Amino acid sequence: MNLANKITVARICLIPLFILSFSQYPQWLADESPFFSFMNQYGINIAIVVFIVASGTDKLDGYIARKYNQITNLGKLLDPLADKLLISVALIMMVQSGMIPSWMAVIIIGREFIITSLRMIASEQGIALAADHFGKIKMVMQVVAIAAILLDNYPFDLLTSIKIDYFLMLIAVGLTVFSGFNYIIRNFKTLRLGSMK
The missing domain is CATH 1.20.58 (Methane Monooxygenase Hydroxylase; Chain G, domain 1)
Incomplete structure (x- = not known):
């Protein structure tokens, strides 16, 4: 190894x-x-x-x-x-602790299940679906948002009473949904052509 x-x-x-x-x-x-x-x-x-x-x-x-x-x-x-x-475990633990609403975790984890299933279908057809740019941005945003929630809005709370950490999580959820749809649409034609071979 x-x-x-x-x-x-x-x-x-x-x-x-x-x-x-x-x-x-x-x-x-x-x-x-x-x-x-x-x-x-x-x-x-x-x-x-x-x-x-x-x-x-x-x-x-x-x-x-x-x-x-x-x-x-x-x-x-x-x-x-x-x-x-890592992301799934962190989200589940945060939901259990009441740090974030469950629907956020469901959307993010659900997206990963869908994309992983899509990759498995593609793999059975001999097609390798690579991660795209939006997927990488989504991952970075998820990490930043989760870290901000875990830090309880620190250091943003030193500057404002606005829950910046929650807005970061909303952005992460939005990017997760967008990147998921983009990935499916971008690879749908490839999968369809692969199934016709």
Whole structure:
């Protein structure tokens, strides 16, 4: 396994740490254990750091893969999987904590299921559907919006009382929908021609 793939696997391994850090533990457990008491008090801060570090490795593994010619089929499979898992887990945890409404998570996660299904159909026809520019912008916006929500609107709250983090999430949802429709429309003709062969 090359370095780029190892970084991708490390990103996947950070997801359970994010879950453990984000979770709130029962008070009786916190009273019995200094560790769980610490996690209840500072776990969200650890989760924010883990999320930002994990998100940053997405650019790092891609850069290394291209620079050192380490692009592999395993990497092509694991990299988007790691991204989807990280974003999906973060959204689900945020919904459970009441940080965002459930419809936002449903739209973003639903879009990923639809596009992944489309890619699987294309793969069965021997067609490789590459990610497009809007998909990459969407991913960056999702990471920025989730980080802003996790930071509870910091540092924007130092300048204004407006919930900038919520508006960023709305933009991320909008871009998710737009990029999904654009991807489907752009590849519909390719899929149709492939099915006619």
